[in-house]
Amino acid sequence: xxxxxxxxxxxxxxxxxxxxxxxxxxxxxxxxxxxxxxxxxxxxxxxxxxxxxxxxxxxxxxxxxxxxxxxxxxxxxxxxxxxxxxxxxxxxxxxxxxxxxxxxxxxxxxxxxxxxxxxxxxxxxxxxxxxxxxxxxxxxxxxxxxxxxxxxxxxxxxxxxxxxxxxxxxxxxxxxxxxxxxxxxxxxxxxxxxxxxxxxxxxxxxxxxxxxxxxxxxxxxxxxxxxxxxxxxxxxxxxxxxxxxxxxxxxxxxxxxxxxxxxxxxxxxxxxxxxxxxxxxxxxxxxxxxxxxxxxxxxxxxxxxxxxxxxxxxxxxxxxxxxxxxxxxxxxxxxxxxxxxxxxxxxxxxxxxxxxxxxxxxxxxxxxxxxxxxxxxxxxxxxxxxxxxxxxxxxxxxxxxxxxxxxxxxxxxxxxxxxxxxxxxxxxxxxxxxxxxxxxxxxxxxxxxxxxxxxxxxxxxxxxxxxxxxxxxxxxxxxxxxxxxxxxxxxxxxxxxxxxxxxxxxxxxxxxxxxxxxxxxxxxxxxxxxxxxxxxxxxxxxxxxxxxxxxxxxxxxxxxxxxxxxxxxxxxxxxxxxxxxxxxxxxxxxxxxxxxxxxxxxxxxxxxxxxxxxxxxxxxxxxxxxxxxxxxxxxxxxxxxxxxxxxxxxxxxxxxxxxxxxxxxxxxxxxxxxxxxxxxxxxxxxxxxxxxxxxxxxxxxxxxxxxxxxxxxxxxxxxxxxx
Numbered sequence: 001x002x003x004x005x006x007x008x009x010x011x012x013x014x015x016x017x018x019x020x021x022x023x024x025x026x027x028x029x030x031x032x033x034x035x036x037x038x039x040x041x042x043x044x045x046x047x048x049x050x051x052x053x054x055x056x057x058x059x060x061x062x063x064x065x066x067x068x069x070x071x072x073x074x075x076x077x078x079x080x081x082x083x084x085x086x087x088x089x090x091x092x093x094x095x096x097x098x099x100x101x102x103x104x105x106x107x108x109x110x111x112x113x114x115x116x117x118x119x120x121x122x123x124x125x126x127x128x129x130x131x132x133x134x135x136x137x138x139x140x141x142x143x144x145x146x147x148x149x150x151x152x153x154x155x156x157x158x159x160x161x162x163x164x165x166x167x168x169x170x171x172x173x174x175x176x177x178x179x180x181x182x183x184x185x186x187x188x189x190x191x192x193x194x195x196x197x198x199x200x201x202x203x204x205x206x207x208x209x210x211x212x213x214x215x216x217x218x219x220x221x222x223x224x225x226x227x228x229x230x231x232x233x234x235x236x237x238x239x240x241x242x243x244x245x246x247x248x249x250x251x252x253x254x255x256x257x258x259x260x261x262x263x264x265x266x267x268x269x270x271x272x273x274x275x276x277x278x279x280x281x282x283x284x285x286x287x288x289x290x291x292x293x294x295x296x297x298x299x300x301x302x303x304x305x306x307x308x309x310x311x312x313x314x315x316x317x318x319x320x321x322x323x324x325x326x327x328x329x330x331x332x333x334x335x336x337x338x339x340x341x342x343x344x345x346x347x348x349x350x351x352x353x354x355x356x357x358x359x360x361x362x363x364x365x366x367x368x369x370x371x372x373x374x375x376x377x378x379x380x381x382x383x384x385x386x387x388x389x390x391x392x393x394x395x396x397x398x399x400x401x402x403x404x405x406x407x408x409x410x411x412x413x414x415x416x417x418x419x420x421x422x423x424x425x426x427x428x429x430x431x432x433x434x435x436x437x438x439x440x441x442x443x444x445x446x447x448x449x450x451x452x453x454x455x456x457x458x459x460x461x462x463x464x465x466x467x468x469x470x471x472x473x474x475x476x477x478x479x480x481x482x483x484x485x486x487x488x489x490x491x492x493x494x495x496x497x498x499x500x501x502x503x504x505x506x507x508x509x510x511x512x513x514x515x516x517x518x519x520x521x522x523x524x525x526x527x528x529x530x531x532x533x534x535x536x537x538x539x540x541x542x543x544x545x546x547x548x549x550x551x552x553x554x555x556x557x558x559x560x561x562x563x564x565x566x567x568x569x570x571x572x573x574x575x576x577x578x579x580x581x582x583x584x585x586x587x588x589x590x591x592x593x594x595x596x597x598x599x600x601x602x603x604x605x606x607x608x609x610x611x612x613x614x615x616x617x618x619x620x621x622x623x624x625x626x627x628x629x630x631x632x633x634x635x636x637x638x639x640x641x642x643x644x645x646x647x648x649x650x651x652x653x654x655x656x657x658x659x660x661x662x663x664x665x666x667x668x669x670x671x672x673x674x675x676x677x678x679x680x681x682x683x684x685x686x687x688x689x690x691x692x693x694x695x696x697x698x699x700x701x702x703x704x705x706x707x708x709x710x711x712x713x714x715x716x717x718x719x720x721x722x723x
Contacts, residue, residue: 009033016717019697022247028367029101030311031248031704033265034576040128042690042697043244043261045115047106047136048125049331049625050262055137057083059323060316061123062626069315076325077334078353080138084131086354095361104266115691117626128262131180132692136262137360143385148285149572150348152465155570157288157346161183162557167588172577178411179418179425188290188417191336197415210467210573210666211279215256215389215397219442222484223677226391226565229490230257230268230277231668234654237620238628239639239699240331241687242412242668247715248367254715256681257366257455257507258670265363268679273370275674276379276390279449282386283385283403284413284460285351287427289332289420295338299421300329306330308339330421331694346417352383352431352558359383373440373709380433386420386461387437387449393676399447401436401454404577405462413464432449435459448475449477450651469575470649487682490673495708497529501575501649504583509542511602518607529647529654531615539610540647545606547571547578549598552593556568560624565657572655572666575648600665618644620656620665622686622702624693637693664672673710680714695723 012024013033013209022044023034034279039047052061053622056075058068076083091099107127114125159169162184172175185351192347210233218225234242239426243258244268257269268277290300297305308328315323328335360383371374376398385403390396406427408414418425437458439447450471455461477500478493479485506527513519518538544565552558564570571578581589590598631637644667646654655666671680687698704711 011037013038013721013722015689015697015711016247016721018711018713019698019719020245020247020639020713021689021722022249022715022717022719026250028250028364028384031250032098033101034601035248035259035264036102036107036128037109038105038246038722039244039259039261040106040109040114042692042695044110044113045117045691046240046625047128047262048115048118050124050136050139054122054139055344056313057419059320062121064318064320069317072315073325076315077327078142079311079334079354080135081131082152082311083354084134087134087358088130090358092360092361095364096130096720098264098364099133099360102133103128103130122702133263133360133659135523135658136260138353140260140263141359142350142481148283148424149282149465150288150350151570152574153286153288153417154190154490156190157185157190157417159556161188161190162556165588168555171581171584171587171589173415174580176415179319180415180416181419181640184290184419185417186343189337189343189345190198190638194693210451210653212448212450212471212475212653212668213277213279213387213389213444214393214493215277215481216398216479216485217397217445218395218676220445220479220483220485221675222486225393225677226275226395226397227485227487228270228275228277228389228397228488228674229494229534229672230279230389230667231277231494231671232268233308233666234669235664236644236667236669236686237622237625237640237642237665239622239637239687240691241669241685241701243685243687245683245685245689245713246669247713247717248482249715254679254714256713257672258685259533261362263363265360266366267363268670270674270676271395272366272679273368274366274375274392275676276366276388277672279387280386280453281401281403281454281463281673283389283401283405284415284449284464285304285385285404285406286348287332287406287408287414288417289347289350289425290344290401290417291330291335291339291347291420292331292334293337293345294342296328296340298335300340301423302422308335330420330557331426349427351427352404352643372396372398376438376440379432379437381434387451387454389447389449391674395676396441397447399437399439400433400439401438401458402433403436403462406437407431407432415464431460431462444480446476446479448472448479450475451582456518460498465574465718466576467573468649471651471653474498474500478597487673487675488517491671491682491708491710494668494671496651497646497654498651499527499647500531501579502527502536504579504678505543506539508583508595509599509603512596512603514604514606514607518609518611518707519603521611522607528644529614529650529652530647531613531618533614535640536614536647538619538640540608540609541609542603542606545602546582546599548588549602550582550589551578552699554589555596571588572648572657595614615643615645618654618656620644620663622699625691636698639699639702642702670711671705673703680712682710684708684710684715690723697717 056072332347337345382402451467452472552561646652
């Protein structure tokens, strides 16, 4: 279709054979007008639903249940919809013009048709504004990336208050407890506890927690040019898929990759000259302080008692009285609790919430970047915490971490809540991006990231709670031993399910296994989490029983550990910390027993279960974000169930657990390979281009994603009618 609006825009939009929208225009503002039109056509439900959530208006528009009120209170506390003017002012003129053009395109599409699901609820959407772009950008940086860091910090407070000894805490968090005042932490009044969780994840909000990416120099590839691969691990058992594949083109350049509906720009992808992929960096950019409170005030040394700022939020509720929520704020963020009584409460601050605009400009600037060095400098200024790998057509490769990393006083890591009245505990600005971990043309000829500890590549150490190193080590292992690599080798790596975590545990366990059919199956296991593997099933039974024994019996209690494992992401995200204890030769957590005695005892009991293929217990249904589980499967809004291979520590991550009373997952949501010797991207997507159930493009990519079939996306693709 050709779009010619009042502002004389000349934009052509069509689909390729896979339904991916292609947008052609003479200039960047017109390109982003077309992108807005595409998002407003193909993903309006997803965009508007996320805006309703982030504005804290679920009770007003969708459903006035108590659970919805809790969701609204969460988002109102975060205040992402407030203070957007300051962020908009950070946008340079070109970026603002792009955002405004994008909004015009969205609104042009919405003026033609509003999703019928929302019309049934009586909702007539307001126009999409630049403010909404800022709010969507903030949500990308938090859900559930910075959120997971805050969750672990909160668990530390709960462990101290539950009486877990400092010796045990040091084993879980070695070198990270600087500034810990146990007596002070025990005085803190907590409201929002990890046990039980909030209902946030029951809303259909996508979890965005893990990923792999790697880049290989041309001296290790068959084409002689760099190859870049990426597979962001998000929640895949939701429809539509989070990402929207797209292609932008002018006569001089193109950009192919994925976008997030609601935002202008290609977040992961390539142009003619440069390719980039992203993973979450697990940077600690969120801190809590202990505030001494009374009579609505907090104490500061040298300043005395200072009144909290007060923010009142009115939450409208369908057919119910509105609720007025009061939030107390100071320089340390939003207070948890009521400061009118005397006592100690936590205030929490997330760096990006105050600077949620300039990263948008950096993403837009990637259109014109021509080299890895330029790309590193540009992406390094994104305020969200990401690990970017890059490749250019000149043969260079690189790695750059981004994110606002607070400068803290010496001796503290950011994990432990500190006394808010001590001015030395305040942040002292942010670290320059060139001091963050980075690498240009590494000697080994490749660089990969998988949410692990990458502090050794920087002048500062922004990571204190990374994921385990197993996926990253496996990527390095495969790339290090290979030469003449091709895109097909990258495809196979995306589906690799060999577990170095299981290898480490099996080295200890194998001599201790019982001489039973189950013991022999596990002894012969090839350490692959394939769908037909009985060994993977049995090992996971042992592993689950092991941490229940160690951390339940000698620490949290069985009920708490079962809850953390079954209803939160704690063991999924931060298993490295727990593995460090479980694999130690001796530990305070062992209760006086030896490691071998515990492994042997646990294996004897856990392996009494009848073996089953791993795939039989790894089935999840893909649910529609608004109507999931509310209609019969034959209606077609939900799909599956699908089988999830892999586990927490394999390159093909495959995690399934419950959070917020629903099943969720971490899996490769989008797989991308870019060989810089060509002008294409090879990809597959867990879903399709459209969120419209009755569109042929609703789940058009799902079979290819399951089977591992990669399509070719090129700026010269065949043309089909849009929409």
